[in-house]
Amino acid sequence: MARTRKISEPKPARAAPLTRDTIVGAAKAVLERDGYDALTMRAVASELGVRAASLYWHVRDKDLLEDWLFGALLDEVTLTVRGADWREDVRAIARQMRGHLMSKRDMQRVSAGRFVLGPPLLRQMEIILGVLRRGGLSNRDAAFGIYTLLNYVNGFVLFQTAPLSAAQAKGAKRGVVFAGLRRQLAALPAATYPNSVALAGDLTSNDPDARFEFGLDLLIEGLERRAKPSHADAWRPASEGLNQES
Amino acid sequence: MARTRKISEPKPARAAPLTRDTIVGAAKAVLERDGYDALTMRAVASELGVRAASLYWHVRDKDLLEDWLFGALLDEVTLTVRGADWREDVRAIARQMRGHLMSKRDMQRVSAGRFVLGPPLLRQMEIILGVLRRGGLSNRDAAFGIYTLLNYVNGFVLFQTAPLSAAQAKGAKRGVVFAGLRRQLAALPAATYPNSVALAGDLTSNDPDARFEFGLDLLIEGLERRAKPSHADAWRPASEGLNQES
DNA sequence: ACCTGAACACCGTTCAAGT
DNA sequence: ACCTGAACACCGTTCAAGT
Numbered sequence: 001m002a003r004t005r006k007i008s009e010p011k012p013a014r015a016a017p018l019t020r021d022t023i024v025g026a027a028k029a030v031l032e033r034d035g036y037d038a039l040t041m042r043a044v045a046s047e048l049g050v051r052a053a054s055l056y057w058h059v060r061d062k063d064l065l066e067d068w069l070f071g072a073l074l075d076e077v078t079l080t081v082r083g084a085d086w087r088e089d090v091r092a093i094a095r096q097m098r099g100h101l102m103s104k105r106d107m108q109r110v111s112a113g114r115f116v117l118g119p120p121l122l123r124q125m126e127i128i129l130g131v132l133r134r135g136g137l138s139n140r141d142a143a144f145g146i147y148t149l150l151n152y153v154n155g156f157v158l159f160q161t162a163p164l165s166a167a168q169a170k171g172a173k174r175g176v177v178f179a180g181l182r183r184q185l186a187a188l189p190a191a192t193y194p195n196s197v198a199l200a201g202d203l204t205s206n207d208p209d210a211r212f213e214f215g216l217d218l219l220i221e222g223l224e225r226r227a228k229p230s231h232a233d234a235w236r237p238a239s240e241g242l243n244q245e246s
Numbered sequence: 247m248a249r250t251r252k253i254s255e256p257k258p259a260r261a262a263p264l265t266r267d268t269i270v271g272a273a274k275a276v277l278e279r280d281g282y283d284a285l286t287m288r289a290v291a292s293e294l295g296v297r298a299a300s301l302y303w304h305v306r307d308k309d310l311l312e313d314w315l316f317g318a319l320l321d322e323v324t325l326t327v328r329g330a331d332w333r334e335d336v337r338a339i340a341r342q343m344r345g346h347l348m349s350k351r352d353m354q355r356v357s358a359g360r361f362v363l364g365p366p367l368l369r370q371m372e373i374i375l376g377v378l379r380r381g382g383l384s385n386r387d388a389a390f391g392i393y394t395l396l397n398y399v400n401g402f403v404l405f406q407t408a409p410l411s412a413a414q415a416k417g418a419k420r421g422v423v424f425a426g427l428r429r430q431l432a433a434l435p436a437a438t439y440p441n442s443v444a445l446a447g448d449l450t451s452n453d454p455d456a457r458f459e460f461g462l463d464l465l466i467e468g469l470e471r472r473a474k475p476s477h478a479d480a481w482r483p484a485s486e487g488l489n490q491e492s
Numbered sequence: 493a494c495c496t497g498a499a500c501a502c503c504g505t506t507c508a509a510g511t
Numbered sequence: 512a513c514c515t516g517a518a519c520a521c522c523g524t525t526c527a528a529g530t
Contacts, residue, residue: 017494041523053525054495062523112358113408117427122434122442125449129441141460142441143448147405148461155401159393162359181363188368195375195388196368202389203371214387215394221471222464263513287504299506300514308504 018058020068022048027069036106041065067116073107075120076100079127086135086227087220093128094153094216101157108157136227145223152219160208178206264304266314268294273315282352287311313362319353321366322346325373332381332473333466339374340399340462347403354403382473391469398465406454424452 026047031039041062045052059065077100081089101107115121125146132142164177185193185200196203272293277285287308291298305311323346327335347353361367371392378388410423431439431446442449 040521042521051496052523053497056524057494109359113355113404115405115408115410117410117430122439126439126441129445133441139445139448140451143445143451144457144460146449147457148464151401151405151461152398155397155404158359158401158404159361159397162361164361164363184363193368193372195379196372199375199385199389202385203392205386205389211390211393214390215397215465218394218465218468219461222467225467286502288502297515298504299516302505303513 018048018050018054020058023055023058023065024068024072027065028072031069031107031110032105036109039106066110067114067118070110070114070116071118071120073104073110074124076104077124079124081127081131086131087224089131090128090135090149090220090223091216093131094149097150097153098157098212101153102161108154108161111154112158132223135223137223138226141223141226145226148219152215156212156215160212175206178204264294264296264300266304269301269304269311270314270318273311274318277315277353277356278351282355285352312356313360313364316356316360316362317364317366319350319356320370322350323370325370327373327377329380332377333470335377336374336381336395336466336469337462339377340395343396343399344403344458347399348407354400354407357400358404378469381469383469384472387469387472391472394465398461402458402461406458421452424450 023044026044027039030043030047034043040052041055042052044065045055055065059068077096079093079096081092083089101111128146128149129142132145133139137145164174164181182200182204185196185203188197190197269290272290273285276289276293280289286298287301288298290311291301301311305314323342325339325342327338329335347357374392374395375388378391379385383391410420410427428446428450431442431449434443436443
């Protein structure tokens with residue numbers, strides 16, 4: 001994409017005419033630098049050396065721009081599968097998606113409740129569906145399975161990264177918030193909240209990785225059970241030591 | 247909570263002094279009548295016959311008001327369990343939560359990424375934890391399990407009710423959106439998207455109830471596997487006909 | 493065809509001032 | 512103690528007007 005560039009530009013900020021790509025790029029830059037709350041049409045325009053009104057020649061409204069942004073962010077993850085054990089591939093895909101979702105600032109807030117079936121999502125779905133079908137899932141189970149997986153990863157990251165409440169997370173570190181919650185739970189009247197008091201420690205352990213793997217294990221085991229006609233000969237019990245891969 | 251009421255009021259809208267309860271009640275009314283996008287401080291104040299600035303004497307900011315609203319909405323569901331088969335109870339609880347989440351307009355947008363550990367959530371967690379522990383889950387598994395369940399239900403409803411994209415859901419019925427997606431998938435080049443083309447029908451079947459039960463089955467089966475020492479004698483294969491209950 | 497100026501109809505929030 | 516008036520610093524979006 002080499003682009004001829006005129007040298008004499010009055011404003012240094014304005015370089016090339018606006019395109020969908022440059023606009024999405026500016027939105028990405030604003031999101032990464034200033035966060036979702038600062039992602040305004042005026043900020044995106046300013047990033048391009050342009051006024052907000054100019055954007056509306058190229059994009060219908062902000063919601064559509066966020067759809068584009070969603071696609072662009074999604075396109076930056078490349079799902080890699082080994083092609084050997086399909087359950088390992090499902091696990092690797094889920095981890096890669098979660099890792100990507102957490103590496104891009106506020107991406108989960110762009111993704112929340114957004115399901116734009118464009119080329120970026122299609123490319124990924126194609127890969128995931130391939131793994132599930134290779135595992136021997138029926139068409140229906142593969143379709144339901146991919147939604148469940150996408151749903152799980154997105155929902156997990158959304159709840160993992162969200163402020164735990166307006167009251168607490170005013171700049172408080174997540175560790176101290178959990179410590180506070182633990183004290184709060186432990187101090188409850190044990191007569192009316194016996195379970196919450198007993199599990200105060202377990203409920204506030206704050207190890208999101210282990211919790212992610214726990215739910216992921218449930219899903220993968222369930223999918224495995226539905227794979228192939230009936231048998232579950234190669235069953236491998238879920239152990240503490242999960243197979244790591246980078 | 248009988249409240250003495252002075253009869254002579256200059257403004258008919260203003261009846262009683264503002265309290266946390268009346269403010270939350272007004273927010274609930276606005277949300278139910280006009281939806282989340284219309285839930286502004288000015289609208290809540292107007293519902294009370296008061297100006298927006300007045301609210302700030304009683305609540306720090308809008309985010310905290312939404313925390314309160316979240317609690318109030320959550321408090322309106324009463325989880326009922328039978329106490330017989332714990333897996334049935336888990337299923338019933340998940341269904342009740344989903345039903346409640348969908349019955350209150352835009353509640354999932356208030357709940358998304360919000361986890362306010364106040365009395366309303368504590369009451370429900372206490373019930374769910376009781377069921378999981380009765381099923382024989384370890385403390386750790388019960389804690390992880392309840393997060394996974396809450397996460398699943400909230401994430402599912404969020405993705406189920408969210409507009410499928412800015413491009414599509416401009417007033418379009420969900421059925422026709424899915425039909426459009428089906429055609430879009432089926433029309434893809436089968437060489438590069440073999441799985442998406444083959445599963446075009448299954449991916450766009452639009453039966454959220456069945457999809458919800460599918461994922462729920464995966465979770466419940468996985469929890470069951472972790473219950474008690476090791477055996478899975480009373481295993482009941484997941485059949486098409488799921489046990490219904492109102 | 494593409495961008496600007498200026499405006500419209502809003503927001504959340506603050507704060508002196510009223511009672 | 513509790514509420515109002517008025518403002519501040521923003522929003523997304525529209526549209527005539529410029530080039």
